[in-house]
Amino acid sequence: MLGTEQSQAEYFFERVLQQTKSIFHHNELILSVTISLCDLKVRLEFARANFAAQFLNAIAHLVIPHEVEPDYLVQIWSETEVGLQMPKILGSYADIQLRGDIPNLSNGEIKTAYFSHSRTLNCINLKTRVAIVCAKSFEEIPAFEVACPLRAIFSWILQANNMTFIHAAAVGNKQEAILIGGDSGVGKSTTAISCLQLGMDYLGDDICAISLKNNTPHVFSVYSSAKIMSQAQNQFTFLRPYQADLRTHVGTPLEKQVYFLAKMGHIANTKRLIKAIVMPSFKKPESSMQPFPKGEAARILSISTSTLIPGSNAVYLALAAQLTRLTPVFELNLAHDFDKNYASIQGLLNAATA
Secondary structure, three states, X not given: OOOOHHHHHHHHHHHHHHHHHHHHHOOOOOEEEEEEEOOEEEEEEEOOHHHHHHHHHOOHHHEEOOOOOOOEEEEEEEXXXXXXXXXXXXXXXXXXXXXXXXXXXXXXXXXXXXXXXXXXEEEXXXXXXXXXXXXXXXXXXXXXXXXXXXXXXXXXXHHHOOEEEEEOEEEEOOOEEEXXXXXXXXXXXXXXXXXXXXXXXXXXXXXXXXXXXXXOOEEEOOOOEEEEEHHHHHHOHHHHHHEOOOOOOOOOOOOEEEEEOOOOOOEOOOOEEEEEEEEEEOOOOOOXXXXXXXHHHHHHHHHHHHOOOOOOHHHHHHHHHHHHHHOOEEEEEOOOOHHHHHHHHHHHHHHHHO
């Protein structure tokens, strides 16, 4: 009988690991790719090459030569493709928390989460640096998850290396970036994509990674995808060649279209120094910039981030508070004219750089 939380977590991970090893050992259709995730080398192994492309589209800009020794291994398979069921979760589905965390199957070294909306089981052993993702079916993964794949696994890897995801967009030049924060629907995507259209480097429109090492804030691009509301698509016709066909995925939100931008110019794949944070608003008809309360910015950033990935609200609040202490924060009132918003952000970037 399993008597401790630690033994339950280890026992369950070992079950998942052994089943995964069996699948990959008897499989000649494996596709293996190595990416640079915030300067960490992560090898992704897919049990079937035919569904790997959709996972890789959003992170294609991170792919690096395969000969390097990886820091982490992530093995990915689905019931439909391999013909085997994923291991049943120990305990009850009632044990799964709002963001997918399963506390009784997690401890300091092992993390486990299950996402009901995508029907995916995510596990990692941070000591052995091996992670596993099991999906019910690739076609049951919603479009949003395809635009930002492997978020739980990547988040755990980042946190183990003193980095974290943040719910924010980021644009900039070759050395520095402006972080664009705020709740969903506030204008992060349209602002970031309009800046890309006008020549800025693009690090993401929704989720980026940050490092605060040595009290120096840096932002990394993780996903080169973009998501645009249907009513705004005609304003960004330059994106049409990069439009994703996700019609087979259940739960695809009709109001948004996903684009994969890795082959476009100005897509960043190296870190940038964060020079400022802007929080968009629609309070005035013209674009304008003014200081924004740092405590309120930290609260908004931490709450919106915690809704997207497993983890503690307190952890994200502490990181957001540290980030805002280190970085100027401004409110950016968004004009209907994208050129004016771009000019405000470019002016802030130039002023911060000077």
